[in-house]
Amino acid sequence: MKLPNLIILDEKDKRLRQKSKNVSFPLSEDEKKLILDMQTYLKMSQIEETREQYDLRAGTGLSAVQLGILKRFFVIVDEYEEGKFRNYIVINPKIKSMSEELIYVGEGEGCLSVNRETEGIVPRYARMTVEAYDIDGNLYTIRVREEISIIFQHEMDHLDGILFVDRIDSKNPFKDANLMREI
Numbered sequence: 321m322k323l324p325n326l327i328i329l330d331e332k333d334k335r336l337r338q339k340s341k342n343v344s345f346p347l348s349e350d351e352k353k354l355i356l357d358m359q360t361y362l363k364m365s366q367i368e369e370t371r372e373q374y375d376l377r378a379g380t381g382l383s384a385v386q387l388g389i390l391k392r393f394f395v396i397v398d399e400y401e402e403g404k405f406r407n408y409i410v411i412n413p414k415i416k417s418m419s420e421e422l423i424y425v426g427e428g429e430g431c432l433s434v435n436r437e438t439e440g441i442v443p444r445y446a447r448m449t450v451e452a453y454d455i456d457g458n459l460y461t462i463r464v465r466e467e468i469s470i471i472f473q474h475e476m477d478h479l480d481g482i483l484f485v486d487r488i489d490s491k492n493p494f495k496d497a498n499l500m501r502e503i
């Protein structure tokens with residue numbers, strides 16, 4: 321595998337605070353290639369050998385805006401079993417319903433655009449139903465839960481110019497932790 325040449329913006333870049341625009345179909349060849357490159361990048365960041373070889377930070381999700389492209393799509397590569405990956409391509413997503421139950425990542429969320437230590441909890445819906453388009457422009461509905469639900473919300477925030485650190489109460493980073501379930 322060859323590492324795709326992607327430059328991931330750092331949180332100081334103002335483009336990360338902008339709202340991305342809906343994508344129109346059919347996708348261009350460049351857009352399709354970008355999606356595949358984003359998947360390859362994430363996969364290589366998760367495989368120990370290539371992560372070390374290229375000095376990468378491990379990432380599970382990546383939004384187009386993190387590459388400076390203000391379009392509403394993201395990819396997720398989830399290693400659900402050792403060496404087995406599930407790919408999600410999510411274009412123009414909309415939340416159709418969400419659980420009342422809130423959860424948060426106990427060890428804190430991370431982001432390939434946030435290159436510093438952070439602490440605090442980010443409240444997220446435990447489950448959601450999301451409608452989105454696939455790479456061929458087909459509308460689909462997906463039910464996500466737990467970690468994948470959190471990643472979807474993290475990436476959907478990127479499409480609206482929001483970083484996870486914006487959702488942490490800086491004066492009280494562990495506020496209301498007792499009202500949510502840690503995962």
Ligand code: NI
Pocket residue numbers: 430431432433474478
């Ligand atoms: Ni992120």
